[in-house]
Amino acid sequence: MGRVVVDVMPKPEILDPQGKAVVAALARLGFREFAGARQGKRFELEVDGEVTAEVLERAAEAARTLLSNPVIEDVVRVTAVDGAPTDGAPTDGAPAAGNAQS
Amino acid sequence: VRIGIVTFPGSLDDTDAARAVRIAGGEAVPLWHGDESLHHVDGVVLPGGFSYGDYLRCGAIARFSPVMREIIRLAGPPTQQAPGLPVLGICNGFQVLCESHLLPGALIRNDHRKFVCRDQRLRIEGTSTRWTSRYSAGEEVVIPLKNGEGGFVADDVTLDALEGEGRVVARYLGGNPNGSYRDIAGISNVSGTVVGLMPHPEHAVESLFGPDHDGAGRADSTDGLRFFTSVLEGALAR
Numbered sequence: 001m002g003r004v005v006v007d008v009m010p011k012p013e014i015l016d017p018q019g020k021a022v023v024a025a026l027a028r029l030g031f032r033e034f035a036g037a038r039q040g041k042r043f044e045l046e047v048d049g050e051v052t053a054e055v056l057e058r059a060a061e062a063a064r065t066l067l068s069n070p071v072i073e074d075v076v077r078v079t080a081v082d083g084a085p086t087d088g089a090p091t092d093g094a095p096a097a098g099n100a101q102s
Numbered sequence: 103v104r105i106g107i108v109t110f111p112g113s114l115d116d117t118d119a120a121r122a123v124r125i126a127g128g129e130a131v132p133l134w135h136g137d138e139s140l141h142h143v144d145g146v147v148l149p150g151g152f153s154y155g156d157y158l159r160c161g162a163i164a165r166f167s168p169v170m171r172e173i174i175r176l177a178g179p180p181t182q183q184a185p186g187l188p189v190l191g192i193c194n195g196f197q198v199l200c201e202s203h204l205l206p207g208a209l210i211r212n213d214h215r216k217f218v219c220r221d222q223r224l225r226i227e228g229t230s231t232r233w234t235s236r237y238s239a240g241e242e243v244v245i246p247l248k249n250g251e252g253g254f255v256a257d258d259v260t261l262d263a264l265e266g267e268g269r270v271v272a273r274y275l276g277g278n279p280n281g282s283y284r285d286i287a288g289i290s291n292v293s294g295t296v297v298g299l300m301p302h303p304e305h306a307v308e309s310l311f312g313p314d315h316d317g318a319g320r321a322d323s324t325d326g327l328r329f330f331t332s333v334l335e336g337a338l339a340r
Contacts, residue, residue: 014255015281017211066166069159069201071208072255 002051004059007077008068009040040076043067051080103337105330106133106143108173108195110164114151115192115304122304123147126330135167144337145188145232146173148195150248150302160209160251161197170202177204180291188232188333189296193249196288196298205289205298206264207256212249213281221313221323222247222279222301224287228271231294232336236328243325244313247279247287247301254282254289254300264289271297303329 010016016038023037045062047055056078063075105123107130109116120130131143135153140146153164164170178186180203191199199205212218221244226237237243256264261284264270271288278285280300288299303326306312312323 013257014210015213015253017213017215017253017281021215066158066162069162069208071200071206072210 002047002049002055003081004045004047004051004056005077005079005081006043006045006059006063006067006075007040008043008063008073009076010038011072011074012038014072040073041067056080103128103145103334104131104141104143105129105333106131106140106146108133108135108146108148108169110135110151110153110167112152112155113149113194115149115302116151118302119147119149119192119304122307122327122330123334125307126327126334128330128334133169135164135169137169138172140169140172140176140187145190145333147304148173148189148191148198149304150193150195153194153198156194156251159197159201160194161199161201164194164198165201170198174202174204177291177296178293180204180206180296182291183293185232185293185295187295188336190233190329190333191296191298192302192304193252193300196300197251199296199298204296205291206260207254207289209251209300210253210255211251212253212279217248217250218252218279219248220246220279222287223275224272224301225275226272228268228288228290228294230268231271231290231297231332233290233297233329233332234271235332235336237332242275243306244315244323245301245303245306245326246313249280249300252280252282252300254286256283261286267292272299272301299329302326 019038060078068075105128107120123130176187197209226241229237229239269290273285274287290297306323306326309322315323
């Protein structure tokens, strides 16, 4: 089974109230290294079978049509990944999807 | 005159909107989100609430419901000069209209991140729409406002166009309650048939059950009623 990850972020020029709340909470907890935070969305789309170029194009179309609102958000990533749904396993700093195809 | 009131799963103010239509003298026609026909209504109200639980983005899933496909078709493109079906989107309905691209811009979370609920002073600026013809330009009104994601945003080109074309229907007075750009509380499409409004005129249609007009506790503002009498009068004139 294949999987497509779609990442959506608020546009840089649009105020991100949730990101502001996050960075304020980080500072209260002593994480003062972080001057700002922006909060986006990650979608994992399951595919029966292989993630072909056509499937990726359809995922990009779905991302533009439903998963994002182009007035306030940008689709920043549409990527094929293999394997199981993302679990909570910590990563060593490398991208979780080591076999990304695009 | 028949005004359709759409109920999505999670709609909250559909009964109040229907009641406002009846108090204004119209016939309120319930429309379900799965309806593929609008049952020959003369106008449509998209009410406030939390359609589809506000999942994904407010209004994003409602936009693709069968009833919205028909409303989008009959309302016509937002820049069309010829008048299409009159549609008033209130609060969540305004969010649905923006997600449907019947109106420009988008509504995002309030800049102060808290839900706001208060009697809100507004200035009615656009009186040539089908929903505001019974107001006078520059008139100040008080109607309730209650939203968590009511910040109207758009790029400067869009905002300049809305102001230049007289499509800002209402602006907030006495402080901006949600971070809306240029204090915008409501806008219309080019022909003035489709109006989106963040405050709730359907909650200010009956004395004793409205907001305070002057803060004296009389709950006497019926300032919202003319949104509904406007569209009825316009339909009768046709």
